[in-house]
Structures are given as C-alpha cells and as structure tokens.
Amino acid sequence: MAEVDESSKPLFAGLSDISISEDIPVEGDISVPVGSQNADNDLSTLDEPVKDTILRDLRAIGQKFVHVMYPKKSSALLRDWDLWGPLILCVTLALMLQSGSADSEEDGRPQFAEVFVIIWFGSVIITLNSKLLGGTISFFQSLCVLGYCILPLTVAMIVCRIVLLGGSGVIGFAVRLIVVTASFSWSTFASTAFLADSQPANRKALVVYPVFLFYFVIGWMILTFSPSH
Amino acid sequence: MANTDFHLEFQEFEDDQGFIKSNQSSTTVTIDDPIKSRKQRKATGTAPEEEEIDPLDSNDQTELLSGEKRSAPFWTFEFYQTLFDVDSHQVKNRIVGSILPWPGKNFVEVYLRSNPDLYGPFWICATLVFAIAISGNISSFVVNHGQPKYKYVPDFRKVTMAATAIYSYAWLVPLALWGFLTWRNTKITSLVSYSFMQIVCVYGYSLSIYIPAVILWIIPSEGLRWFSIVVALCLSGSVLVMTFWPAIRDDKPRITIAIIATIVILHVLLAVGCKACFFSRPTYEMDPSEDHNEPLRTTSTLSST
Numbered sequence: 195m196a197e198v199d200e201s202s203k204p205l206f207a208g209l210s211d212i213s214i215s216e217d218i219p220v221e222g223d224i225s226v227p228v229g230s231q232n233a234d235n236d237l238s239t240l241d242e243p244v245k246d247t248i249l250r251d252l253r254a255i256g257q258k259f260v261h262v263m264y265p266k267k268s269s270a271l272l273r274d275w276d277l278w279g280p281l282i283l284c285v286t287l288a289l290m291l292q293s294g295s296a297d298s299e300e301d302g303r304p305q306f307a308e309v310f311v312i313i314w315f316g317s318v319i320i321t322l323n324s325k326l327l328g329g330t331i332s333f334f335q336s337l338c339v340l341g342y343c344i345l346p347l348t349v350a351m352i353v354c355r356i357v358l359l360g361g362s363g364v365i366g367f368a369v370r371l372i373v374v375t376a377s378f379s380w381s382t383f384a385s386t387a388f389l390a391d392s393q394p395a396n397r398k399a400l401v402v403y404p405v406f407l408f409y410f411v412i413g414w415m416i417l418t419f420s421p422s423h
Numbered sequence: 424m425a426n427t428d429f430h431l432e433f434q435e436f437e438d439d440q441g442f443i444k445s446n447q448s449s450t451t452v453t454i455d456d457p458i459k460s461r462k463q464r465k466a467t468g469t470a471p472e473e474e475e476i477d478p479l480d481s482n483d484q485t486e487l488l489s490g491e492k493r494s495a496p497f498w499t500f501e502f503y504q505t506l507f508d509v510d511s512h513q514v515k516n517r518i519v520g521s522i523l524p525w526p527g528k529n530f531v532e533v534y535l536r537s538n539p540d541l542y543g544p545f546w547i548c549a550t551l552v553f554a555i556a557i558s559g560n561i562s563s564f565v566v567n568h569g570q571p572k573y574k575y576v577p578d579f580r581k582v583t584m585a586a587t588a589i590y591s592y593a594w595l596v597p598l599a600l601w602g603f604l605t606w607r608n609t610k611i612t613s614l615v616s617y618s619f620m621q622i623v624c625v626y627g628y629s630l631s632i633y634i635p636a637v638i639l640w641i642i643p644s645e646g647l648r649w650f651s652i653v654v655a656l657c658l659s660g661s662v663l664v665m666t667f668w669p670a671i672r673d674d675k676p677r678i679t680i681a682i683i684a685t686i687v688i689l690h691v692l693l694a695v696g697c698k699a700c701f702f703s704r705p706t707y708e709m710d711p712s713e714d715h716n717e718p719l720r721t722t723s724t725l726s727s728t
Binding site for chain 1: 500503507509510511549557
C-alpha cells in the first residue's frame, strides 16, 4: 500500500487528503436550459419586420462584395455562403449583354439565356473539376466564390457601356480593353485567393486554369459587346 | 523510483492525412509515391499493369485489387476521381509528349501507363472550342475592318457549332476506334490493347497542338494558315499513328493500312473543316449574320483553288 501511494503520489497527490464524510450535506440545484429560450429566438426573427430581414441579408451580401473587391485571406465568403449575390450579378450581366429580341442584325449577340447558362453551367463545371481533383471545398461554397468574383467584370461592363455612349472609336476601344483586362485579372486573382487553399499543393495550376478560362470568356463577351444603334 | 516523467496522457498519433501529406510534398523518391514507384517497377521490367497494394495510398479504393485500377463502380463519384488523378507536371509532360513525337516513345506507354486522365481531354477541347470561336471572330473583324458596310457583330453561335464538332470528334472517334480494335482483338491476338479511356486520352491530348495553330490563323495570310495546318497535322498525326501502330501491326496489312488511313483522314478533315467554317477568306466580303451561307461560299472557293 505504501509503495502504491508513493508511486502514485505525484499524480494523485492530494486525493488521499480528501475525505467526504457523510454528514456534510450536498445541496444545490441543477437546471438545464430547456428549449423554451430557443423557441423565443425563433419567434423573434419571425416577428421582426420584413425590412429588417431584407436589410440583414443585403448587408451580408454587401459585406461579401467588399471582401471580393479587396481580396485578402478571409473566410467570410466560404463560411456563410449564399447564392443571392451571384444571382444578382449574373442577372445584371446577362441583362446588359443580351441582344434585342427580334433584331435580325444582331443575331450574333448572346441571348439572355445563353449568358445565364454559360455563367452557371461554367461555375458548376469548374466546381466539379476542383472536387474531382481532390479539393476540400464544398459544392455551394465554390459556386458562391465563383459567382461573387464576377463583380469586377460586372463593374467593367457598366464602365464599357458608359464609354460606348461616347461613340465607339479606337480610343474607346483601348479604354475598354484596359478596363476589361484589369477586371478580368482582378476576378481571377480574387477567386484564386479564396479557392487556392482548399486544393492539394501539386494541382493548384490544374484548378486555376479553368477559372482563368471562365473569366476570360466572360471578359471577351464584355469586350466585344457592341451597342445597338 | 518514482517516475516523475510518467504522464498518463494518450499520445495522439498523427492522423493519416497529415502523414500522407508530408510524404507527398517531399521531393525525394519515396516508395509511397505511386507514380515513381511505377516507374521503378517499369524499369525493372515488371509489367505495369499489376498494381501492388500500396499500404500508404491515401485513396484506398483505387489499388485494392491487383491488376485493376478502377475498382469503384462507375456510378460513384470515386470512380471519376480516379480519372482525375494527375498532377500539374504530369499534364504538362503529357501535352509536351503529344506535341513532339519521338520515334521510340509510344504516348500511351511513356506518359499514360495505367493512369489515363479525363482532365486533359476535357479542358483541351474546351480551350480549343473557345480559341476557335474567338480567333474566328477576331479574324473576321481584322479582314473586314476597312470596309464601310461592315458592322462587327460577335458571332456567338460559332461557339456552339465548334463545341459540337470538337467534342464529338474527341469522343465518338475514340469510341469507334476502340470498338473496332476490340472486335479485331477477338480475331487476332495482339500484344497491346488499349482501354477506351486511354484512346480518349490520346485523342484529347493530340488536339492540343491545334490551339497555337488556331491562334495563328488570326493573321489573314493563306500561306501561313496552310503552313500551320500542315505542321500541326504532321505532329499530331504522327503521334496518333505511332500510338496505334503496335496495336494493329499484327493484323492483315490491308486492315492496318485502312485503320491508319482512317485516323489520318479524320484528323485532316477536322482541321480543314474548322478552318473552312470559322475563318473567312480575305478575298470576298463576308456577311456575318448570314452564317449559314458560309460553307457554301467556302467550298466554291476551295474547289476553284
């Protein structure tokens, strides 16, 4: 017994000093917070005015826009992904790029559906590609990142439209080229900053290239946009 | 006697992921590296088809059964993950190997071994589709720039046409070739037989030479275009012929010649067809909205030259 106490002394030192005698009553109360508080939380968001709900979501979207414009290593885009931002951007871009409905002169311009399908289908293919190559990012997180990073290209589209209002000359074309190139590289850089961490190290180039191709094609569609006279 | 350093904490083993990751990032040749170990085995003369059970392989679905690489059924996601099991430098090597044919090296043996991938064929075809569409638009813009009646309209339907043509070439021709080779294999035993994925891989990578050729076609000089077509055809055609030669040389000479001729002719047709359909000739005015009239006009100029 003595050796046992000695060998276990450094571990259980002090335990032997504790003795619980039966005549000390132990009292207290144990209360478990039951679901009534959670139900209160649910009811409180249900009860709030619609303006609050919408503003909260808009603020979240706006915060993600800020994260895209100044890409640093933050996980906000990945953690709380949502697809509202990509939808707004995609619809805006497709609306601005589409051709008129019954014009025969503008047969070559993409229809609204074509732009929409290219953006979403392209994002799905790139996400599948990165998952097949062994990426750890989830499907919707990747869609979210790719969709939000179209923001610089949408801004470039607006700038191009404004430049085209002043007539389409060589200087206008040069300005548009510079703006589209800058925004396309910004988009690629921003999405790479978010997506690169989730890929295995020796396949990063394989994952970045399709993203580059995707934004290049969208940038090309923006650059070759010619207004209807 | 008392062991003061004895801690009853459970010593956490590093989880498998960390262990594998540290091995994969090392640059020395380790036995865990499946590609390098296959190279070593190939050098010592053992057949490359047999896969030993690699206990440290992180993806334990691929190499469980010896002799079979894809043990996962084709409707699961893991099956397709095994088809994307390539690194960046491997893709780069395969592209270089398909552009520069070397007389002794068979593309399938040297670069693919038993690891054909779908990444290369799919993204090379996608790049080629967009390269053709963009270069076609640029070339028609450059050619018709000075003419007053011309209004540049980006022709978006070229993308869908190019996509259909190139993807059907890259998938249907390998399917037909694989079916034909498998049928011939029942009649004659040949030493080399290729799986469907390997044939798709070879065809996909052989299209990679066309990407710089298509970009060169922007310059509206007929001589340059034909020169680049011939060079590209020679390089990729010879890669294809050298790849399939070991599989068909044991057959009757007529069939051998017929297969080789078919491969080459289809390759030529793809190149010339793309050039004719998407790139305007500098001699006549092209109306960009009347896209369906183009093949008629170009065939007439083709027959006249």
